[in-house]
Amino acid sequence: MTANRLFTRALIRLSPESDEEDVAGFLQSLVTNDVTGKLPVYAALLSAQGKTMFDFFVWPAGNGELLIECEADAADDLVKRLSLYRLRRKITIARDDSLGAYWQVQMGAGGAADPRLAALGQRWIAPARDSDESADGAYRKHRLDLGVPEGRAELGDILWLETNAVELRGVSFDKGCYIGQENTARMNWRQKVNRRLVVVPLDQSDEKRRKHQHEELGRAIDHIRVENIDPSLAPEWLKASLIAAG
Numbered sequence: 001m002t003a004n005r006l007f008t009r010a011l012i013r014l015s016p017e018s019d020e021e022d023v024a025g026f027l028q029s030l031v032t033n034d035v036t037g038k039l040p041v042y043a044a045l046l047s048a049q050g051k052t053m054f055d056f057f058v059w060p061a062g063n064g065e066l067l068i069e070c071e072a073d074a075a076d077d078l079v080k081r082l083s084l085y086r087l088r089r090k091i092t093i094a095r096d097d098s099l100g101a102y103w104q105v106q107m108g109a110g111g112a113a114d115p116r117l118a119a120l121g122q123r124w125i126a127p128a129r130d131s132d133e134s135a136d137g138a139y140r141k142h143r144l145d146l147g148v149p150e151g152r153a154e155l156g157d158i159l160w161l162e163t164n165a166v167e168l169r170g171v172s173f174d175k176g177c178y179i180g181q182e183n184t185a186r187m188n189w190r191q192k193v194n195r196r197l198v199v200v201p202l203d204q205s206d207e208k209r210r211k212h213q214h215e216e217l218g219r220a221i222d223h224i225r226v227e228n229i230d231p232s233l234a235p236e237w238l239k240a241s242l243i244a245a246g
Helices: 023-028 072-086 136-145 151-155 181-190 236-245
Strands: 009-016 041-046 052-062 065-071 091-095 099-104 122-127 195-201 210-214 219-225
Touching (some): 009 072, 023 065, 041 072, 072 091
Antiparallel strands (some): 009 065, 099 122, 195 219
């Protein structure tokens, strides 16, 4: 059997409890990307200061429901955080462990290209099976080979735009307000993204700038001032932004 289940990912289901309730409208006011259009999208829930708390994908689920695909280790915390914002809205927010997140490098039938970067491969959601085999290691290596960080350990609590959210299509500047929007929009308008997350060889990593390391892959994720980034270490999808920053 092909190993393509991401066991490090989990699904959260948001369901309306009445016909009048609008799940997409609820999430739209909280997260960084537009969840009222074509899905899936990559997005985040930020602090009021625009710092990263959770990153995830938002998937359609039909019948007015949405699915959030996030880190398995962060899923319970994300459910609690979203529930705080729910207030009196009639929306159920809960993990759905009957579903799994799946991935493969090549595009095939069904699923969707990773909305951050097509080269990251194809993702899909399907009923979880006891026979599923893990693709977590292969996915992590492929993602880091392309210079793409994700998750709380790698992203830390830095400003969302410093995680390369614009280049990875994780933010919309055309939607309405969301938590952390003011500082995020100001940074974009002023073109003041002074630091970036960069995946670097572990032996070239600056321990003082390191957010996380993967010793088994010889990789680290460093938070580096733009002017100090070695161009040879920057992924192709980031180079244009670094050149523009001068």
